[in-house]
Amino acid sequence: MSEIILVIGASGQIGNELTQKLRAIYGNNHVIASDIRAGNEEMMTSGPFEIIDATDKETILKVVKKYKVSQIYLLAAMLSATAEKFPQKAWDLNMTSLLNVLDLAKEKHIQQVYWPSSIAVFGPTTPKENTPQKTIMEPATVYGISKLSGEFWCNYYHEKFGVDVRSLRYPGIISWKTKPGGGTTDYAVDIYFKAVEEGSFECFLAEETRLPMMYMNDAVNATIQLMRASPKDVKIRTAYNLAAIDFSPKEIAAAIKKHIPDFTISYKPDFRQEIADSWPSSIDDSEARKDWGWKHDFNLSSMTKDILNHLKS
Numbered sequence: 674m675s676e677i678i679l680v681i682g683a684s685g686q687i688g689n690e691l692t693q694k695l696r697a698i699y700g701n702n703h704v705i706a707s708d709i710r711a712g713n714e715e716m717m718t719s720g721p722f723e724i725i726d727a728t729d730k731e732t733i734l735k736v737v738k739k740y741k742v743s744q745i746y747l748l749a750a751m752l753s754a755t756a757e758k759f760p761q762k763a764w765d766l767n768m769t770s771l772l773n774v775l776d777l778a779k780e781k782h783i784q785q786v787y788w789p790s791s792i793a794v795f796g797p798t799t800p801k802e803n804t805p806q807k808t809i810m811e812p813a814t815v816y817g818i819s820k821l822s823g824e825f826w827c828n829y830y831h832e833k834f835g836v837d838v839r840s841l842r843y844p845g846i847i848s849w850k851t852k853p854g855g856g857t858t859d860y861a862v863d864i865y866f867k868a869v870e871e872g873s874f875e876c877f878l879a880e881e882t883r884l885p886m887m888y889m890n891d892a893v894n895a896t897i898q899l900m901r902a903s904p905k906d907v908k909i910r911t912a913y914n915l916a917a918i919d920f921s922p923k924e925i926a927a928a929i930k931k932h933i934p935d936f937t938i939s940y941k942p943d944f945r946q947e948i949a950d951s952w953p954s955s956i957d958d959s960e961a962r963k964d965w966g967w968k969h970d971f972n973l974s975s976m977t978k979d980i981l982n983h984l985k986s
């Protein structure tokens with residue numbers, strides 16, 4: 674395959690596993706990993722790596738020219754909880770990095786762009802259950818505002834300049850290889866680590882807080898599947914709703930208890946509760962399933978079994 678791919682934000686939770694999967698598909702030397710700081714050993718030794726600050730367009734362009742990059746996956750972003758603490762910084766990072774990459778595509782330095790959106794584009798006035806693709810969108814967080822604006826920048830560059838940009842509204846992504854940082858759905862990753870290491874977990878969300886979630890394997894597959902779909906099948910150029918499972922802290926704790934019977938959970942909601950309360954509890958992703966054949970593999974119980982097996986070993 675002739676694509677040369679640059680992943681920006683490759684050391685993060687999604688970037689890390691996406692890079693390794695892309696390297697397995699396209700060949701190690703066809704996937705250039707980059708981040709603002711060095712990655713883990715596997716990342717640094719399995720293929721090319723470059724230090725890139727995603728807000729610095731000139732450095733991105735230099736790397737694009739050096740490797741003759743054709744596609745960029747832009748994963749660098751500040752997530753919901755951290756963005757509430759540093760609103761200006763979050764806006765600068767999330768918007769400048771996207772506009773940098775969209776401009777490189779507009780100027781024909783690259784042919785294709787992937788940029789993740791999030792369920793954070795929805796807000797307290799959005800229908801909570803089975804949230805449709807098109808609905809009321811009044812995000813209540815800085816992160817959500819940046820993602821909703823970003824979606825419309827993507828659509829604008831596609832309509833005005835023919836940029837082939839594709840995007841998914843990720844739910845909370847659950848992984849065991851790399852931990853997320855600064856998100857509201859992060860509890861659903863931490864809970865597995867604490868269950869194995871300490872046998873107990875204090876949750877920063879209330880027990881009944883239901884949120885849309887997805888196992889990392891499914892998220893990586895969806896991302897690559899969307900990027901490889903025929904352009905005629907990609908009918909939405911803002912971002913696609915994407916769903917797999919939804920659960921509350923009480924339900925994930927019950928799933929873990931089946932494998933670790935002594936596991937205990939306690940609840941101490943903090944400022945992240947308000948963010949979670951503003952988001953949908955389940956998502957209707959029928960457009961993605963219809964347009965490019967998306968389907969997920971993992972449910973709560975198969976994901977829990979897989980994660981605990983990996984963490985225990």
Ligand code: AKB
Binds near residue numbers: 792844845859
């Ligand atoms: C977060 O919690 O901020 C993210 C997201 C849902 O986009 N995981």
